[in-house]
Amino acid sequence: MNFHCQHMKTRLALLLLTWGAIHAHANLLTNGDFSQTYDPVGPAISLPTNWSGMNGSTENAGVFNGDLRFSTAGLHNANTHKYYVFQSFDAGSGGTFTLTFDYYLENANAGTLINGAKIAIDNWYVTASQALFSKTYMSESSPSAWHLNQTVTLTLTPGVHVIYLGTIGASQQNDQALVHYDNVSLEPTPPLTFNVTATPSSPIGGTVTGGGSYPSGSNATLIATASPGYYFVNWTEATVAASALANYTFTVGSARTLVANFAELPVMAFTPPASDGSLVLNWPSSLAGWILQESADLSPGSWVNSSLPITTAGAQSSAVIANPTGGKFFRLVKP
Numbered sequence: 018m019n020f021h022c023q024h025m026k027t028r029l030a031l032l033l034l035t036w037g038a039i040h041a042h043a044n045l046l047t048n049g050d051f052s053q054t055y056d057p058v059g060p061a062i063s064l065p066t067n068w069s070g071m072n073g074s075t076e077n078a079g080v081f082n083g084d085l086r087f088s089t090a091g092l093h094n095a096n097t098h099k100y101y102v103f104q105s106f107d108a109g110s111g112g113t114f115t116l117t118f119d120y121y122l123e124n125a126n127a128g129t130l131i132n133g134a135k136i137a138i139d140n141w142y143v144t145a146s147q148a149l150f151s152k153t154y155m156s157e158s159s160p161s162a163w164h165l166n167q168t169v170t171l172t173l174t175p176g177v178h179v180i181y182l183g184t185i186g187a188s189q190q191n192d193q194a195l196v197h198y199d200n201v202s203l204e205p206t207p208p209l210t211f212n213v214t215a216t217p218s219s220p221i222g223g224t225v226t227g228g229g230s231y232p233s234g235s236n237a238t239l240i241a242t243a244s245p246g247y248y249f250v251n252w253t254e255a256t257v258a259a260s261a262l263a264n265y266t267f268t269v270g271s272a273r274t275l276v277a278n279f280a281e282l283p284v285m286a287f288t289p290p291a292s293d294g295s296l297v298l299n300w301p302s303s304l305a306g307w308i309l310q311e312s313a314d315l316s317p318g319s320w321v322n323s324s325l326p327i328t329t330a331g332a333q334s335s336a337v338i339a340n341p342t343g344g345k346f347f348r349l350v351k352p
């Protein structure tokens with residue numbers, strides 16, 4: 018039975034390792050889950066691969082029951098910095114990283130209040146305020162409990178660095194007070210991104226490009242293209258006008274949901290000639306901002322704003338061309 022249980026644990030460990038390989042992430046640390054266990058009784062307790070101990074020794078550090086344990090007291094506590102283990106890692110091109118870990122100050126009642134846990138990068142001999150993390154039995158509001166998924170954000174220069182996990186304190190008294198760590202990982206902090214959603218007001222009116230996920234602080238350019246027979250009106254967000262430019266560029270600092278509004282191009286119609294021979298041009302009065310222009314021959318530069326008086330009645334705007342002689346062209350334009 019005992020053998021069977023051991024066998025099952027081994028199988029489970031293999032499955033977990035396989036899962037970790039498939040779902041590979043960018044953890045820069047190795048064996049920070051302290052799942053490799055060693056004889057806790059020996060004089061020189063081993064650490065998982067890739068971890069090293071102080072002065073080549075692990076001193077009071079060891080892996081027990083799947084986590085890293087330090088005793089905060091003992092004969093070798095000759096200075097205020099006690100013990101640590103460390104591991105080198107490559108931060109690549111550097112940047113912002115997130116350190117995640119669990120810790121546990123066990124048996125706090127027996128621990129001298131200034132003893133505790135400390136994590137540092139590149140230099141162990143820094144003050145508590147300079148460390149990545151520092152917690153003593155005195156400052157711990159909830160001792161003798163695991164504190165899971167603690168996170169620290171840090172900035173690293175490119176290349177190799179060293180992380181130190183250890184204990185702090187000054188006392189050689191009070192055995193049985195222990196500091197535990199587990200699930201220590203260091204990963205690049207994902208860049209902050211926002212979704213920019215861009216849609217046309219109607220699928221037949223036109224198309225839009227440029228929507229997607231953008232890193233915070235980057236520029237997004239949305240382009241609205243009207244279908245034949247339609248024109249671009251503006252970009253709106255929650256019905257509020259955002260831009261009148263079909264090519265709309267902005268700096269992304271939040272999620273945006275923009276609608277490109279398209280409308281049908283205006284069509285002008287003639288009413289039948291009146292009895293006095295005049296012609297009447299008609300177009301929808303809803304076309305705010307459109308201007309009537311005229312040209313004698315369609316040649317470049319010949320288009321000028323028409324001087325015809327324009328009247329609006331209900332849904333219709335009109336211009337009267339009295340007694341037309343010869344030919345002339347008219348159009349509506351939106352400046």
Ligand SMILES: [Ca+2]
Binds near residue numbers: 052
């Ligand atoms: Ca563990």
